[in-house]
Amino acid sequence: xxxxxxxxxxxxxxxxxxxxxxxxxxxxxxxxxxxxxxxxxxxxxxxxxxxxxxxxxxxxxxxxxxxxxxxxxxxxxxxxxxxxxxxxxxxxxxxxxxxxxxxxxxxxxxxxxxxxxxxxxxxxxxxxxxxxxxxxxxxxxxxxxxxxxxxxxxxxxxxxxxxxxxxxxxxxxxxxxxxxxxxxxxxxxxxxxxxxxxxxxxxxxxxxxxxxxxxxxxxxxxxxxxxxxxxxxxxxxxxxxxxxxxxxxxxxxxxxxxxxxxxxxxxxxxxxxxxxxxxxxxxx
Numbered sequence: 001x002x003x004x005x006x007x008x009x010x011x012x013x014x015x016x017x018x019x020x021x022x023x024x025x026x027x028x029x030x031x032x033x034x035x036x037x038x039x040x041x042x043x044x045x046x047x048x049x050x051x052x053x054x055x056x057x058x059x060x061x062x063x064x065x066x067x068x069x070x071x072x073x074x075x076x077x078x079x080x081x082x083x084x085x086x087x088x089x090x091x092x093x094x095x096x097x098x099x100x101x102x103x104x105x106x107x108x109x110x111x112x113x114x115x116x117x118x119x120x121x122x123x124x125x126x127x128x129x130x131x132x133x134x135x136x137x138x139x140x141x142x143x144x145x146x147x148x149x150x151x152x153x154x155x156x157x158x159x160x161x162x163x164x165x166x167x168x169x170x171x172x173x174x175x176x177x178x179x180x181x182x183x184x185x186x187x188x189x190x191x192x193x194x195x196x197x198x199x200x201x202x203x204x205x206x207x208x209x210x211x212x213x214x215x216x217x218x219x220x221x222x223x224x225x226x227x228x229x230x231x232x233x234x235x236x237x238x239x240x241x242x243x244x245x246x247x248x249x250x251x252x253x254x255x256x257x258x259x260x261x262x263x264x265x266x267x268x269x270x271x272x273x274x275x276x277x278x279x280x281x282x283x284x
Contacts, residue, residue, distance in 0.1 A: 070103040075111045078104045082112075083121055086131035087161065094128055121161075137162040140169040147179055148194045156181070156189035 070078060081102045086093070095106040095113075106113050117124045123132040135158065137143050143166060147154055160166055170192060173179045183190040218224050221239040228235050 067103045071105060075109065075115060078102075078109070078112050079115055079119065082106075082116060082129070083119070083131070086122065086129060088164075090131055090164070092125075092128040092130035098129065131161075133161045133163075134158050135162045137166070139163075140172065143169055144173060144178055147173075147192055151194060153182070153191040153193045155191055159192075160189060 070081070082098055082104055085098065085102055093101070099105050104112065106116065116122050116129065121132055123130045135146060137146065137159070143159065143162070146159070156167075156170065159170075170179070170181065174181050178195050180193040180195060181190050182193065218227065221237065225235050225237065225239060
């Protein structure tokens with residue numbers, strides 16, 4: 001019986017709540033109708049007034065967190081973001097444009113501004129920042145012309161940031177046989193050499209070739225070095241020293257035998273003769 005009474009009370013309470021909610025909804029509907037005045041639709045206008053878009057804070061949380069993370073990061077990390085933007089786009093940006101793209105507030109951080117302005121990879125004209133490479137190149141033809149100027153080799157690290165497709169062009173020049181790419185321990189990227197030395201690409205007549213072949217060269221390396229020295233040409237070899245070193249290796253010198261030290265005898269010349277008492281034992 002107690003359970004049934006409780007169920008009846010609960011149903012009555014639900015009915016009262018439903019009646020209250022219905023009356024509130026009816027009052028709100030009547031209030032809206034009374035506040036709405038006559039409305040005339042404009043020509044070519046929307047049938048219903050447009051509602052302004054609502055922006056919630058939760059929709060912008062990721063961007064705000066990103067801004068906060070960048071602003072609190074070290075100056076070196078912020079500079080890296082800016083240089084990557086300048087390198088990939090190869091365009092000039094103002095401080096405000098950089099802030100929109102990377103969230104790095106250059107004017108709000110003096111250390112970042114000073115280090116960017118003095119960075120060798122950044123060019124600052126007083127208003128805009130842009131990327132600055134060691135060599136200003138634009139395309140494969142200019143790259144090949146530059147390589148041919150460095151007959152002793154050009155480090156790939158010096159030209160790899162000249163433009164975005166420089167590494168692909170280097171591979172294409174290597175495949176076509178115009179350049180040689182050599183990897184070394186000093187340079188991780190390697191060194192590029194021109195395939196043909198322009199100074200050696202000379203056409204000689206048959207008379208000059210025959211004259212060069214008819215010249216007899218000395219067979220002894222010592223004579224060759226002497227002739228080079230007479231003409232003022234430096235020599236990187238020393239045949240005399242090399243032969244002397246080889247002779248020492250073949251016939252090493254015999255070590256000198258050491259003489260055993262001798263003690264005092266009657267034949268030993270003594271200088272302290274004014275002190276005869278010291279040598280009484282020797283006389284006996």
